Amino acid sequence: MFIKSIVTQLASLKPATVEAQCDTAEGPAVKCGRKALETGNINYALKWIPADGEAELRDVFDKALQVRTLGSDAAELADRLFLETMVRIHRMAEGVGFTGVQPLGTEIDPVVTAADKAIAAGSDADLLPMVPEDRRAELDERFQAALAAKDFDVDDVVAGRRYLAAYVNFFKYAEGEDHDHHGHGGHEDPVPSEHSHAHAH
Template sequence: MNNMYGWILGVAIMGFVALMPNTAEAHCDTLDGPVVTAAQQALDSKDINRVLPFIPKNGEPELKEAFAKVLAARTGGKSAQEVADRYFFETTVRIHRAGEGAAFTGLQPAGMDFGPALPASEKAIQTGSLTELNQIMAHELAEVLELRLHKIQELKARTPAGDVDAVRKLTSEELQFQIFVHELYEKIREGGAENSHQSEKEPRREHSH
């Protein structure tokens, strides 16, 4: 059981290092990403609550105003609807990105390949199962560590014991490997601590019957 928890913690770091912030943020900018998908659902259902969870509280007034204008514009025919929808998508993503403290650089096309981790994380959220995500992340982590260690072993095999410069290079590689592993470990612990602290900060909600 401890080994399983170790794998779960170990693979979790890859999401922080490999995906955040650039790739994950770019994912939110795509036409088939979660933000635009929610915006489309809001327009189709005429229910802005479908997309508000993706928007910071202070961005709600602007989005609600845009939503009302777009709903009215959508009645002007197919071309008008396409232009209005695009405007709403851009507005939604821009406000979403502003809430993250990031600049909006335009909508990105659908179908972009971000690798298997993001789709697997979405599936985990939908199904409540980490099985597939753990497998993907564990594989990536093991591969990275194996490649780095293999490089050290190859260098060690051709490093003469009395050659100070060669030993210095080997020592540097060994230290970099140790630092890399340590930073992964620390990042895992930081991620867990952040979630724990966030839970402690959240006020308890009284249940009403």
């Protein structure tokens, strides 16, 4: 039957898990994914993945939207599959494994929380004292670059990816994972508002 075939297809697409850093249910990637599902606009999620991952995510997204209309259990399965697929593609593009979306309440590094608040507030004054003094100038430079790219139309996926790259670059340096000026990374960002947008790792 149609319903069973779609649910079975979705279940079969569930990605295998491997060791990775956590991606939480409260994080920006998942928030953007939920926004995509709620609005029916996949562009909220596309900035999180590379162009070569779009076909896979679009396929899962289209099926998820169909299944979401079939009842709460089916919707839960569809949402979970879409979100895990999105985060998996994002992580794999960074060369990082994926162990699944971590549950609400997962402990978050205080520096990550402070970095998120800095982006939301438009000021890194509270964040800078949390990192070694010799890293503050570079961190502030990356922060300013992220802020400069923050305002973008949700349907401008190229601009969204540009912002995410700057956001990740800022986050990785804040966490001490990246010592090279133009390094790339794997964190998360704000859900673009109707035009631009916001998060919470």
